[in-house]
Amino acid sequence: MTTIELKKQLIDRISKIDDESFLRAIKTILDSKTESQVITLTKAQRQEIEESKKQVEAGEFIEQEELDQKFNQWKSAK
Numbered sequence: 850m851t852t853i854e855l856k857k858q859l860i861d862r863i864s865k866i867d868d869e870s871f872l873r874a875i876k877t878i879l880d881s882k883t884e885s886q887v888i889t890l891t892k893a894q895r896q897e898i899e900e901s902k903k904q905v906e907a908g909e910f911i912e913q914e915e916l917d918q919k920f921n922q923w924k925s926a927k
Contacts, residue, residue, distance in 0.1 A: 850858075866872055890898070904910060911919075 863872070863875065866875075
């Protein structure tokens, strides 16, 4: 099936749907595909990201595996 055939089939099937909530769900899916994927961050969010980068560069972080181990120790101590 070609892209054009698929589009025609979908248009035909959508035109026969009367369920408003289902149509809204389809619209949501289509809107998410056509909206820009650019995320706009606030100044505070950008500053937080920069601070986090500096912390990582300074070695001020914990690896996930080590964090999991500490969590499991904490959890078993309860």
